[in-house]
Amino acid sequence: MLELQGIRKSMGGQEVLRGVNLRVGPAERVVVIGRSGCGKSVMLRLIMGLLQPEAGSVVFEGKKLTGLSEEEWNPYRRKIGMLFQGAALFDSLSVFANLAFPLREQGERSEEVLRQKVAEALRIVSLSGTEEKMPAELSGGMKKRAALARAIISRPEIMLYDEPTTGLDPIVADSINRLILHLGKMFGMASIVVTHDMVSARMVGDRISYLHEGKIYFEGTPDQVDHCQDPLVRDFVRGHAEGIGITG
Amino acid sequence: MGRVLHLAGKVGAVFTDSCRTAGAVFLLLGDTLRSMVQYRLRWDQIFEQMYFIGIRSQVVVLTTGAFTGAVFAAQVWFQFKRFGMESAIGPTVSIAMCRELGPVLCCLLLAGRVGAAMAAELSSMKITEQVDALRALGVYPTEYLIVPRFLALVISAPILTGLALVTGIGCGYFVAVKIFGVDGAYYWDNTIKFTDSKDVFIALIKSFIFAIIISAIACHKGMNCPPGTAGVGKTTTEAVVNASLCLLIVNFFLTVLLNALLYSN
Numbered sequence: 001m002l003e004l005q006g007i008r009k010s011m012g013g014q015e016v017l018r019g020v021n022l023r024v025g026p027a028e029r030v031v032v033i034g035r036s037g038c039g040k041s042v043m044l045r046l047i048m049g050l051l052q053p054e055a056g057s058v059v060f061e062g063k064k065l066t067g068l069s070e071e072e073w074n075p076y077r078r079k080i081g082m083l084f085q086g087a088a089l090f091d092s093l094s095v096f097a098n099l100a101f102p103l104r105e106q107g108e109r110s111e112e113v114l115r116q117k118v119a120e121a122l123r124i125v126s127l128s129g130t131e132e133k134m135p136a137e138l139s140g141g142m143k144k145r146a147a148l149a150r151a152i153i154s155r156p157e158i159m160l161y162d163e164p165t166t167g168l169d170p171i172v173a174d175s176i177n178r179l180i181l182h183l184g185k186m187f188g189m190a191s192i193v194v195t196h197d198m199v200s201a202r203m204v205g206d207r208i209s210y211l212h213e214g215k216i217y218f219e220g221t222p223d224q225v226d227h228c229q230d231p232l233v234r235d236f237v238r239g240h241a242e243g244i245g246i247t248g
Numbered sequence: 249m250g251r252v253l254h255l256a257g258k259v260g261a262v263f264t265d266s267c268r269t270a271g272a273v274f275l276l277l278g279d280t281l282r283s284m285v286q287y288r289l290r291w292d293q294i295f296e297q298m299y300f301i302g303i304r305s306q307v308v309v310l311t312t313g314a315f316t317g318a319v320f321a322a323q324v325w326f327q328f329k330r331f332g333m334e335s336a337i338g339p340t341v342s343i344a345m346c347r348e349l350g351p352v353l354c355c356l357l358l359a360g361r362v363g364a365a366m367a368a369e370l371s372s373m374k375i376t377e378q379v380d381a382l383r384a385l386g387v388y389p390t391e392y393l394i395v396p397r398f399l400a401l402v403i404s405a406p407i408l409t410g411l412a413l414v415t416g417i418g419c420g421y422f423v424a425v426k427i428f429g430v431d432g433a434y435y436w437d438n439t440i441k442f443t444d445s446k447d448v449f450i451a452l453i454k455s456f457i458f459a460i461i462i463s464a465i466a467c468h469k470g471m472n473c474p475p476g477t478a479g480v481g482k483t484t485t486e487a488v489v490n491a492s493l494c495l496l497i498v499n500f501f502l503t504v505l506l507n508a509l510l511y512s513n
Contacts (some may be wrong), residue, residue, distance in 0.1 A: 048380075077384055078385075
């Protein structure tokens with residue numbers, strides 16, 4: 001369904017991705033883990049076409065997306081949803097207007113249809129009744145859920161989650177994880193979840209890929225990752241700093 | 249020798265950086281014009297921006313225009329009365345307001361008020377990933393964010409300048425005639441006699457070009473904001489300073505060019 005082939009990308013003069021290969025099948029949930037700054041979010045932005053790789057390509061449904069113009073990208077972007085790390089709700093618009101935004105952009109003009117679809121999306125993320133609220137009035141978890149509702153309202157075929165549980169308390173983080181699972185099952189969406197939260201990774205991932213020094217260093221099921229004896233993977237999974245030379 | 253080379257290097261770096269920025273501003277301007285043709289115009293957003301830029305700026309622009317005209321009339325009266333030229337105050341005030349003071353001061357205020365708001369709003373959207381979210385939802389940011397601001401400013405600035413001219417000339421009349429006792433009939437007669445429609449055209453064309461400069465620089469700064477909240481402050485300040493300086497420099501060349509074109513005979 002989606003494939004990254006030898007993606008290379010530099011940011012600020014430093015090569016962060018050095019030939020990433022990743023494949024995501026239909027309805028598959030792939031979690032990409034890795035240390036902060038290793039290029040996980042950059043990878044998602046490359047998939048979404050928000051950045052262009054220096055080498056390699058993104059292939060979606062057999063079509064090579066790399067090198068397309070902004071206008072050529074747009075039809076594909078409508079098939080790919082993205083939940084941003086900071087939710088990225090438009091703060092000048094109400095929750096209703098935020099959710100209706102992608103539908104209006106796709107040409108939906110009927111207020112009744114918009115109301116109905118927004119109410120349905122908000123019900124899925126357990127935010128019914130918040131239509132008239134402004135993003136500033138929502139908590140961090142509510143913002144994430146509202147942003148998720150906006151991302152899924154036009155039923156994308158694949159969802160990209162950028163650190164979906166970062167900055168949330170464990171209960172809210174758990175609700176987001178359940179939502180990711182629920183959406184995947186409900187709509188048959190494939191997902192790529194970027195996180196360094198191992199609880200989240202184990203819970204939502206069919207497959208976990210460990211990104212290290214710009215490449216996919218290890219790939220396996222959550223169980224295989226948990227039992228991996230490679231010191232780099234083991235230290236990351238267990239949250240040990242000794243492996244990288246930091247010992248209190 | 250080493251110091252000279254170091255200084256030359258620094259000057260060169262500033263020059264190339266300025267050229268790069270100017271190039272980026274022109275590219276953004278070109279992209280804005282292309283987007284205006286390629287995409288449907290979002291009139292709701294254009295009117296919303298026009299309300300913010302046009303209606304909400306009226307008080308500050310009218311006050312500036314009024315007091316500029318009043319102060320200029322007073323200064324001219326103090327100088328001209330020594331030569332018995334009080335009747336020349338009217339055209340002097342009106343031509344100065346039309347050709348320079350009206351468009352320059354009005355647009356400097358717009359650079360401060362509107363340019364700062366544009367840069368701050370866009371840079372906030374940039375650092376909170378809202379610009380990326382727009383693209384992720386299949387919307388081209390130039391079309392959605394920049395075109396309405398650009399059009400609203402290039403439409404509003406000449407209208408505001410026109411209002412500033414009217415209040416400035418009106419207040420100049422009030423100061424000269426009602427306070428300093430200049431003959432009102434002479435004042436108006438000379439004002440109308442010596443103020444050409446070309447003078448008003450100069451005011452409008454200058455404010456139109458200044459509006460392009462302000463919106464292009466403010467939007468460029470906003471869309472290229474460095475990460476972090478400190479970046480928003482820096483971007484906003486740079487947008488206002490750069491737009492104001494650019495406006496003053498361009499004003500000189502416009503003055504020379506427009507005078508050469510309109511008053512060559």
